[in-house]
Amino acid sequence: MKAPLTVKPSKHFCSRAVPSMTEPREPNESPALSPILPNVASFHLSNPIYRPSLHTVDISTPKPLQKSILATPIIQLLHSSFISPALVGMADTVRIVVCGDEGTGKSSLITSLVKNVFISSKIQPTLPAITIAAPGSVTTTIVDTSALPQELNTLRKEIRRSDVICLVYSDHYSYERVSLSWLPLFRSLGVNLPVVLCANKADLSPGVDPEEEMMPIMLEFKEIDSCIRASAKEQKNVNELFYLCQKAVTHPVAPLYDSKEQNLKPAAVAALQRIFFLCDRDQDGFLNDLELQEFQKKCFDKSLTPEELDDIKTSIKKRLPNSRTEEGVDEQGFILLSKMFAEKARHETVWTILRVFHYTDSLSLKDSFLHPKFEVPPNASAELSPLGYRFFVDLFLLFDKDNDGGLNEDELAALFAPTPGLPASWVDSSFPSSTVRSEAGHITLQGWLAQWSMTTFQDPKMTLAYLAYLGFESDEKGGTTAALKVTKPRKRRRRQGRVERNVVLCYVLGSRGSGKSSILDAFLNRPFDSTYHPTIKPRTAVNSVELQGGKQCYLIIEELGELESAILENEAKLNSCDVVCYTYDSSDPDSFAHIVDLRARYPQLDELPAVYAALKADLDKTTQRAEIQPDVYTREIGMSAPLHVSAAWTSISELFVTVSEAALFPNNAYPRTEPESADRTNFYIATGVTVCTVMALLYVWKRTNPG
């Protein structure tokens, strides 16, 4: 069996490729054992000092692979980037400004990189900017500068335009000036750019210990990202120098790792915790081998060998002896792995993971991931697609740990752990009271799906954001939008046959105390409560309704409370409504008048299909103090008579079916309107036909009776 690999900081560590999820290896170990991280890491065999780890290698001790890699021009290295910037959302252009005292070799380093030769004769003092562009890779521009006083303005301008500064020194004098002059200059410009410090002409001082020389400056100036000794003349570490510059921009260490604290930063830990949570598909608190393989495939597009899996667990066990690695990698172990990468300056591995999971450089989730483009045209609505429903069903089943058919508070909290918490609209509508709950008060699967149906209907962008937080994935283009669909735009009201929607919205309108809230409660199967709580804030309830013929739809019932007038005056609000349910208390003589008054005040209500409900049928019916009694009133406008129901009777469910059907098949649910506002098309057609017929008859009569 292969001996476990050591984790102790290796003097050579930064100079070698290391696998992504496995232990860092010693240089003499076969690189074939480290297939996980793609090749880019293998040219990372320079001798840099990175901020997080201070392991250095002297340039005079080349490593076995070093020669071939050093001979590789950077353009090729850029080409071989293991992940395309577009794929992971990192910066896709990098502008490097090369600064330093006169004669330190700035232009020579650039020439050596581009031409792959060292030109000993004096080259022009400042080279023109060069851009290295490779399809699918980071486009890099390298700008040479001069330290001459008359060029100071140009220098300042170039620094301001750049993403990273490559600061070069080459002897004791220019070394002193790094901390006395150059770094203070950068600070005075207020640019806050990462600096890669390069000791050039390393061939002239082979015995120097880079750590001893560079560490003091690095400790004093936090903006120094990494340090490297190089030789433009011997073309050593030139590729690496510019690679480090690129990396300082594309894979910055600062957001991830606190070098003073020697720990990952809280935002990085939070992101990694969320990633762990999403990868722990069975939610048992461990990434088992299968879950680790899936994670590896997703992030690095490679699989792990059994030995590599063992290596990972061995490394974790070494640092966390109590971890139960036989069951898999737990959250602590998972975060430790990232910490080890950061410690060993392999933070690009951590960035790869974060970017695959859609994190930005500031460790927030990418806006385009949370808020993808999704338009709902006028008169259409958004609903969950079968994929979306499937996702929410699976999520429910996964988190209903006690299998009681409901999500209790703890289960809900666990489910929402990778999100910022419950959606704001859910909190506003005092979720879960807006939907179906079990007797124990826990949200049921039916209620869970109804709640998401309502959220999607009211605010599809919110559903999309939560699908992203909760880890919805689909092979289809558009990511989370595959979980949604847009319904056919509703035709002009009164002109439609069936409405092609599965989620419909009903406003319930009626006098104070007529029993609207009790309808909402009954809709959510709550027991009837005889105490009266007037409704102030609008209130919604959502549930599924079984229609005649077995089809199902989701009905959202909204009681408008004190906002009734405001909502009815709002065209957009009325437009989103599919059906109105007018209610009155059949035992209260003053109740029906409110409906008559509402219809008179808001004639636009007549553009909506409607159902009339006479509530409290369990109490004695009384004559309404209105000009016309409800039955006559509805008959006169061509509507069905009010449905007499009681919230205290189970037969109230009939009302919900009637309301849903009126929304989906609205043809018979419109009131007959006054002639002037009626649809006069048929009248015009009929008149047209009559006029033509009369004309034709006249013509025939004239022909037969000439003169």
Ligand SMILES: Nc1nc2c(ncn2[C@@H]2O[C@H](COP(=O)(O)OP(=O)(O)OP(=O)(O)O)[C@@H](O)[C@H]2O)c(=O)[nH]1
């Ligand atoms: N007997 C009987 N009482 C009912 C029925 N429905 C509602 N009530 C009672 O009537 C009172 C008012 O009911 P709510 O549902 O709060 O009326 P509301 O229309 O929501 O009132 P506001 O929100 O103030 O507009 C409460 O005390 C209910 O218990 C019913 O079918 N039968």
Ligand SMILES: [Mg+2]
């Ligand atoms: Mg109420």
